[in-house]
Amino acid sequence: MIIGIPKEIKTLENRVSMTPGAVETLVRQGHSVLVEGGAGVGSGLADEEYRQAGATIVPTAAEAWGAEMVIKVKEPVAPEYGFLRKDLLLFTYLHLAAEEALTKAMLDSGVTGIAYETVKDRAGTLPLLTPMSEVAGRMATQVGAHHLEKSQGGRGMLLGGVPGVPPAQVVVIGGGVVGTNAARIAMGMGARVMVIDLSHQRLQYLDDIFDGRLVTMTSTEPNIRAAVQQADLLVGAVLVPGAKAPKLVTRDMLPTMKKGSVIVDVAVDQGGCVETIKATTHDAPTYVVDDVVHYGVANMPGAVPRTSTFALVNQTLPYALRIAKDGLGALRQDPGLALGLNTMEGTLTCPAVGDAFGMDCTTPEQALGI
Template sequence: MHIGVPKEIKVKENRVAMTPGGVETLVRRGHSVTVEAGAGLGSSFSDEAYQQAGAQLGSAADAWGAEMVVKVKEPVESEYGYLRDDLLLFTYLHLAADRPLTDALLKAGTTAIAYETVQHSDGSLPLLMPMSEVAGRLSVQAGAYHLQKPAGGRGVLLGGVPGVKPGNVTIVGGGVVGTNAAKMAMGLGAHVTILDVSQRRLSYLDDVFFGRITTMMSSEANLRDLLPTTDLLIGAVLIPGAKAPHLVTRDMLSLMPEGAVIVDVAVDQGGCVETSHPTTHDDPTYEVDGVIHYGVANMPGAVPRTSTLALTNQTMPYVLQLADKGVQALNSNASLLPGLNTYQGKLTNQPVAEAFDMSWEKAGEVLQGSQA
């Protein structure tokens, strides 16, 4: 199979979907790889390294012209023209928050597999996990920085100092993002509270953190109790493939101290804070009702070397299966099948369909129908 790796063009997105090592593995198995010139520079992978691994360097059109395109972020509007009905696209998509891209994929008839909806039988999301780990850890770094007065915050040092109490970090969601955010916040010496809807998850978190964090059931009442003393709020809510629910509403902002910071990691799925909207690394924050909002939708792009290595460690086994078997890999890998979001002009993801009130078909049935 011919695999293409375009350069990411989202603002300040420096990750790349494949390392030279991944290229070498594919080439050794008889596949060909075209990498857009400069695609790896942001992650400190030179064009020469890709050439030495066996890749051909080319333009964006050359990379997009491959049978399968492997990316990091969803196609932006200027890339919609590359979509076509014989293209297999493997990348993060987050369609539930992006109707224009959903429509573009369906109109083009592209077979699109989303990293974030590849799912194991136990419900875990293997291709979302590494970036959730990075984003969770970065959320505290970003929040701590923007709490500084010169950055617009209320001037709180999360760890405090002897004789001065530490800052309060409230984390909404105890999954991978929330757990990693808690690790970082604890490491800085902050007082950490995690809210989640699962008592089982809260018990697990209480155990792994040896009771050094506060755990609470996620409810509006508990949130309202916490917000008046919250210096940093981290939104870490995830419903796989679906638009995030607004758990923090506009009226709740008035409960927070002036200069407090919200980092909504769920912003790429619509955000779990009503007043959140996507921002960029160039202009990451804005203020609503005296509260600083950080809404960068590609947070891991700030540490591209680490993020690229972490992501490709997980994606490459699936890339190899798709390269070897094409769409048939979806039938032989039960974890990969839920990743299918669009196929031959049909929507195959229920949460996306519900977000836009669209019709959808089950991925397995669509694939069987096309092979009949």
Template sequence: MIIGIPKEIKTLENRVSMTPGAVESLVRHGNKVLVEAGAGLGSGLTDAEYETAGAAMVSAEEAWGAEMVIKVKEPLDSEFKYLRKGLILFTYLHLAAAESLTHALLESGTTGIAYETVESPDHTLPLLTPMSEVAGRMATQVGAHHLEKTQGGEGILLGGVPGVYPAEVMVIGGGVVGTNAARIAMGMGARVTILDLSHQRLQYLDEVFQGRITTMMSTEPNIRQMITKADLVVGAVLIPGAKAPNLITRDMLSLMKKGSVIVDVAVDQGGCVETIKATTHDDPTYIVDGVVHYGVANMPGAVPRTSTFALVNQTTPYALRLAAKGVDALKDDPGLALGLNTYKGKLTCPAVGEAFGMESQTPEEALGI
């Protein structure tokens, strides 16, 4: 198969979808790999390294002309012209927060396979997990930074100092993002509370953290109670493939401290905070009702060297299977089939259909499994 690796064009997105080592594996299995010149530079990977691995260095148009294009982030408007029938696009899509992209994929007939809805046999999300780990850990870091007075925050040191109370950190969602955010916050000395809908998950977190964090059920009264105390709120809610629910509403902001910070990691799925909007690394925050909002939709792009290798470690085995069998690889792997979001002009992710009120099929129905 001919595989294209375009350069990411989202603002300050420095990740790349395949490392030279992954390219070497693809080439060794009989594939031709076209890498856009300069695609890896943001992650410290040179064109020469890709050429040594067996790739051909090409233009963006040539990379997008491949049979399968592997990316990190969803196509932007300027890339819609490359979408076409017969193209397999393997990347993060997050369609529930991207209606125009959804229509572009459907109208073009592109086969869109989304990293974030691929499942393992144990129902975990192997291609989302590594970036969730990065984003969760970063959420605490950037939250601590924006609590500084010079960044618009309260002027609070997350861990406090002897004799001075530490910051209160509230994490909504006890999954991969939330667990990693809590781990870093606890390590920095903050007082941490995690809210989640699953009592079983809260039991697990209590055991893992050995009672050093507080766990609460994620109910509206508990959220309202906690945000009055919180200095940093991390939105870590995930419903795979679906739009995140608004758990912090506009009226709740009046309950929060002036200069407190919200970091909504769920922003790429619409956000779990009503007042959140997607921002960029070069302009990451804005203030609503005195509360600092951080809504960068590609947080791991700020640490591309770590993020690229973490992501490619997980995506390469799937890329090899898709390169060997094309769409038929999905018929052999029910978990990979769940990554199918668009196919032959049909929407194949019911959660996205629900978000936009559009007709949809399951991947199994679309593939005839």
């Protein structure tokens, strides 16, 4: 198969979808790989490294997109919609439930889109979402601590405090991979931490692994309302796979928050779990509503591309190899990979996206004839 690796063009997105080592593996298995010139530079990977791995360096995005399968990191943005076509396999993060325009563009083009974030493994987890959730969760606390500084518009608090001065209160809504990693870093920095989640079993697990060093709360509206009033840093870490995130922190809760407190909503890729959140970029990451700093960067791991690229490719390469070898047959052989199918020849195949936009939808199994 001919595989294209275009350069990411989302604002300050420096990740790349395949490393030279991954390209070498693909080439050894008989595939041709077209890498757009400069695609890996943001992650410290030079064109020459890709050449030595067996890739062909192409000068334009159009040439990379002309492949049979394109592997990306982030969803296509508007300037890339023209590259979408019926005979193309696209393997990347899509997050369609938060992007109606992209969803329509993919359906109109007939492209077959396989989304990292809805692929499941045999254990029912999300193996291609996990590495970036780990990065984003750890970054959430890091950027939240930074934006608590007075010069950034925050309360002027050190997350861990100092002897004689109490630490900041961090509230994490969602106890999954993002929330767990956010809590781990916050506790490591000396903050007081509360995690809110719907699952009692998950809260028990977090209480056990952190040896009771954090406070756990069941996710109810009264509990969330009380928690946001205490928060110096609020991390939104809610995930409903493939679907829009529920709005758990509502507009009317904001005036009850402390002046200069910070919200980092990692769920912004899926529309956000904070009603007042909107997607921002690395070059303009924050805005203020009711004296609360909002951080809504939709590609947080792009700020640490060297770490993020290698972590992502570690997980995506085995799936890419299977798709390159067998095409859609790989999805028919693996029910978990089949769940990654979001669009196929003009048909929407992710029910959660259909629910989000009121669109007609079928299941991946029906579309694939399984």
